[in-house]
Amino acid sequence: MRASVALVLLAGGLTACGSESGTPSLTWYTNPDNGGQAKLAAACTQAANGKYRIKTSVLPNDATQQREQLVRRLAAKDSGLDLMSLDPVFIAEAANAGFLRPFTSAEEAQFTQGVFPASVENARWEGKLFAAPFWANTQLLWYRKSAAKRAGVDPTAADFTWDKLIDAALRSNTTVAVTGNKYEGYMVWISALMASAGGRIITNPERGSDATVDFDSPAGRATATIISKLARSRAASPTLSTEIEDPARNTFNAARGGFMINWPYIYAADLADAEAGVIDKSIPADIGWARYPQVTAGQPSKPPLGGISLGIGAYGKHENEAVEAARCITSEPNMKAYMLAEGNPAARPAVFDDPEIVKQFPMATLIRDSINAAAPRPITPYYPDVSSGVQSKWHPPASVNPNTTPKETDDFIPKVLRDQRLL
Numbered sequence: 001m002r003a004s005v006a007l008v009l010l011a012g013g014l015t016a017c018g019s020e021s022g023t024p025s026l027t028w029y030t031n032p033d034n035g036g037q038a039k040l041a042a043a044c045t046q047a048a049n050g051k052y053r054i055k056t057s058v059l060p061n062d063a064t065q066q067r068e069q070l071v072r073r074l075a076a077k078d079s080g081l082d083l084m085s086l087d088p089v090f091i092a093e094a095a096n097a098g099f100l101r102p103f104t105s106a107e108e109a110q111f112t113q114g115v116f117p118a119s120v121e122n123a124r125w126e127g128k129l130f131a132a133p134f135w136a137n138t139q140l141l142w143y144r145k146s147a148a149k150r151a152g153v154d155p156t157a158a159d160f161t162w163d164k165l166i167d168a169a170l171r172s173n174t175t176v177a178v179t180g181n182k183y184e185g186y187m188v189w190i191s192a193l194m195a196s197a198g199g200r201i202i203t204n205p206e207r208g209s210d211a212t213v214d215f216d217s218p219a220g221r222a223t224a225t226i227i228s229k230l231a232r233s234r235a236a237s238p239t240l241s242t243e244i245e246d247p248a249r250n251t252f253n254a255a256r257g258g259f260m261i262n263w264p265y266i267y268a269a270d271l272a273d274a275e276a277g278v279i280d281k282s283i284p285a286d287i288g289w290a291r292y293p294q295v296t297a298g299q300p301s302k303p304p305l306g307g308i309s310l311g312i313g314a315y316g317k318h319e320n321e322a323v324e325a326a327r328c329i330t331s332e333p334n335m336k337a338y339m340l341a342e343g344n345p346a347a348r349p350a351v352f353d354d355p356e357i358v359k360q361f362p363m364a365t366l367i368r369d370s371i372n373a374a375a376p377r378p379i380t381p382y383y384p385d386v387s388s389g390v391q392s393k394w395h396p397p398a399s400v401n402p403n404t405t406p407k408e409t410d411d412f413i414p415k416v417l418r419d420q421r422l423l
Helices: 002-019 036-047 063-075 088-096 105-112 117-122 145-151 162-171 184-196 205-210 218-231 245-253 265-276 319-329 332-342 349-353 355-360 364-373 383-394 405-417
Strands: 025-030 053-058 083-086 131-137 140-144 175-177 257-262 287-290 306-312
Touching (some): 036 053, 036 319, 083 088, 083 319, 088 117, 088 306, 117 306, 131 319, 140 145, 184 218, 184 383, 257 265, 265 287, 306 319, 332 349, 349 364
Parallel strands (some): 025 083, 175 257
Antiparallel strands (some): 083 306, 140 257
């Protein structure tokens, strides 16, 4: 296996050296989409007027697999990674390892001014900007208007909580679809609940492996209470413990679908499915949206932060051209074009006021305000271990116990970070 991996890494390095003369060729490793990033690569290549050209290479679907592929190549100092689309939670790890080229102070302004503060915060490590926010993301509460009416609730009310949400689903004999599989999407749910309850999973991430995990707290116990209540109720999907984003959308669109926590892409996806006859054509008109539910009534929720930022490989041979390419890709017009094409929200708030965006995304203002209020997941180079450790103690959702799970997590994760326990 080691020999095979070495050959793959060597092949990647040799490929990168193929165009030492002429127009610099940049390889942009992208997360999967419907071709939107490839179109931006072509547009920016044309705009460069021969200064550089961009080709794309698509990473695996799963965020964890994307990280593994990039880390293997970067650890081998592969010069073929010029640009890469990074999940925000992996930026600190890659930056701490020396895998990313930091932007200079002179370059920072063009990538941070007019950008969501939370996206910028997530792109920094130890005071330096290591990635350029490209698109941001957050989750909304999606609901069937008919189900909310039967339950007698208004999900857009200023004090709408998770308790009211679960109770509404029970009264209307519907489900609350969430991502409960043992993967990063479950960590997104846990982290957002913790932040909305006023807590933090890691209270001092700058201490690295000596950081303090804080689940055994009022916020941690409130998080466990909500997950336990939903998972053990009739409001949970029968397949909650294996659901990721699209299966959760299928649950929402099924006969007992009533409520769902999910990313904004689901709206365009449902419109397309209704047009194609995959789901009933009446469903889109029955869909409403609201801000992420509160944990405590009157305490504003902190929705989860997602998205993609562009990192520049530390070992690339065309750093200046890569910076120019990143500037082109993350420009306001290109963020708008990508949002219209792929449904992924721009990282610049100004885009959300554009008439074309508002027409295609009637919930644009809510998305923008939710991203502005969003809380990042823990910013730490040990994030993969933290996330895996949380998932191991909190999965399946029905096993979560407010009296024991938070404390067990606080005992377990520090030992994992100090190599005293294995995941």
